[in-house]
Amino acid sequence: MTVKIGPRRERGSVLMGALALTAVTALLVSGIATLVASHVVRLQRESDYALALHLADAGLNAELNQMNGIASRAHTAGSPLTGSITGVEGTYTAWVEDSAGGTWSGGEEMWVVGRGTIGGISRTVRARGERKTVFADFTVFGLDLVTFGGSGSYVNDTLGTNNRLDLGSRGSAAVTGSILLAGNGATNALNPSGSNIFRYGSPIGWPSVDEIATQTHGSWANIRNIHTNNRMREFVQVNGLWTTRQITWPGGVVPTYLESNELNINRGPDNTKTLILPPGEYYFSKMRLHGNLKLIIDTVGNYSGSGVPGEVHIWMGDSTENDVLSIDVFVNQTSNDPRPFRLYYNKCTEFRIDGTSEFYGAFYAVRQGCSSAFRITGNSGIYGAVIGSTVEISGNSFVRFPTYAQMDDATDFVWYGIKDSWEEIAPAGGRVFPDGTND
Numbered sequence: 001m002t003v004k005i006g007p008r009r010e011r012g013s014v015l016m017g018a019l020a021l022t023a024v025t026a027l028l029v030s031g032i033a034t035l036v037a038s039h040v041v042r043l044q045r046e047s048d049y050a051l052a053l054h055l056a057d058a059g060l061n062a063e064l065n066q067m068n069g070i071a072s073r074a075h076t077a078g079s080p081l082t083g084s085i086t087g088v089e090g091t092y093t094a095w096v097e098d099s100a101g102g103t104w105s106g107g108e109e110m111w112v113v114g115r116g117t118i119g120g121i122s123r124t125v126r127a128r129g130e131r132k133t134v135f136a137d138f139t140v141f142g143l144d145l146v147t148f149g150g151s152g153s154y155v156n157d158t159l160g161t162n163n164r165l166d167l168g169s170r171g172s173a174a175v176t177g178s179i180l181l182a183g184n185g186a187t188n189a190l191n192p193s194g195s196n197i198f199r200y201g202s203p204i205g206w207p208s209v210d211e212i213a214t215q216t217h218g219s220w221a222n223i224r225n226i227h228t229n230n231r232m233r234e235f236v237q238v239n240g241l242w243t244t245r246q247i248t249w250p251g252g253v254v255p256t257y258l259e260s261n262e263l264n265i266n267r268g269p270d271n272t273k274t275l276i277l278p279p280g281e282y283y284f285s286k287m288r289l290h291g292n293l294k295l296i297i298d299t300v301g302n303y304s305g306s307g308v309p310g311e312v313h314i315w316m317g318d319s320t321e322n323d324v325l326s327i328d329v330f331v332n333q334t335s336n337d338p339r340p341f342r343l344y345y346n347k348c349t350e351f352r353i354d355g356t357s358e359f360y361g362a363f364y365a366v367r368q369g370c371s372s373a374f375r376i377t378g379n380s381g382i383y384g385a386v387i388g389s390t391v392e393i394s395g396n397s398f399v400r401f402p403t404y405a406q407m408d409d410a411t412d413f414v415w416y417g418i419k420d421s422w423e424e425i426a427p428a429g430g431r432v433f434p435d436g437t438n439d
Contacts, residue, residue, distance in 0.1 A: 055116025059092030071106035090118025139401035149394030236270035239274030279310025290326030317346035
């Protein structure tokens with residue numbers, strides 16, 4: 001009897017081959033799945049690694065915004081600012097350190113630190129920050145217009161505008177420094193080019209006087225309530241000797257406007273009616289001074305009765321009338337230090353200085369929704385800064401900027417921004433990049 005087994009053996013070998021192919025395929029699929037899963041995990045980790053850096057930067061910026069110019073709002077490493085971004089996983093923390101290490105005490109420079117954390121990954125960055133005031137960089141800045149008139153009018157250091165600059169007949173020689181045309185709409189009416197003319201792509205942002213009033217005093221209502229107009233003084237003779245006293249106003253009503261025709265004040269040693277503003281916060285809705293009058297801005301405290309120096313801040317608002325210091329008003333300041341004197345103009349009108357007076361200090365007029373104007377004419381001079389919607393310098397007048405240290409007053413509106421030196425901080429015992437660098 002003959003037994004035939006060949007075909008069965010062939011069928012068995014096919015089955016074994018199929019099983020082997022299945023096993024190999026399963027291994028390949030498993031390997032591919034493992035590889036894909038590994039790549040997915042890696043992509044997720046890399047995504048978290050990148051996102052952690054963005055969160056760290058967000059924390060750094062959030063800390064600067066939180067401070068909003070007020071040093072006391074800065075956080076410390078022991079009690080950092082914490083937060084997150086809507087729709088984004090992860091969190092950030094942020095704080096401020098002194099540039100030399102340790103707790104920051106509100107000085108000029110500091111490190112602003114941000115740390116982002118997501119999926120167990122943390123990255124930390126820091127940037128060198130600095131304190132800036134509204135009077136830090138520009139001698140004159142006009143948000144809408146800066147215009148010159150007269151052959152002798154000039155500005156030194158840096159002049160800027162977000163819109164239009166008319167340098168008059170003198171051209172770029174009217175500015176003995178740099179001219180910045182900020183924003184695509186900024187134009188130089190008469191000189192489209194010049195060695196001292198520079199362009200910046202975006203307009204420069206400025207806080208309004210309302211914002212400054214809120215930061216420094218809480219509100220305009222507070223300024224109206226706490227103004228020190230009752231400190232205004234006049235000269236008087238006592239036993240043949242000249243001294244000063246607080247003015248006794250008719251009916252006991254202390255004025256919130258200055259109008260020469262209604263100022264019943266004494267004449268001083270030079271036989272001129274003299275109004276004295278000792279250190280304090282003054283609020284006026286109107287200022288129209290003319291007619292053989294002297295105005296003494298006494299930041300030293302020589303005539304205050306106490307002899308204590310301090311700032312003289314004038315706040316103006318709540319009126320639709322123009323304001324003027326006329327040619328026959330002599331302005332005298334007891335110090336040529338420009339830091340203690342500031343005039344904040346919150347009106348949609350104009351403030352005109354058309355005498356031969358010289359001021360040491362700063363004038364600021366930025367109001368949302370309307371345009372105001374500072375007009376400096378008649379051989380007048382300002383040693384300090386002028387910031388406003390429209391600034392006109394004519395009649396051989398000038399604005400001269402001192403050094404920044406001479407303009408930076410502790411009471412000025414400030415903000416904190418990034419100066420330079422952004423870098424990532426390596427984790428303890430590690431490094432950010434293989435070459436040991438952090439930026």
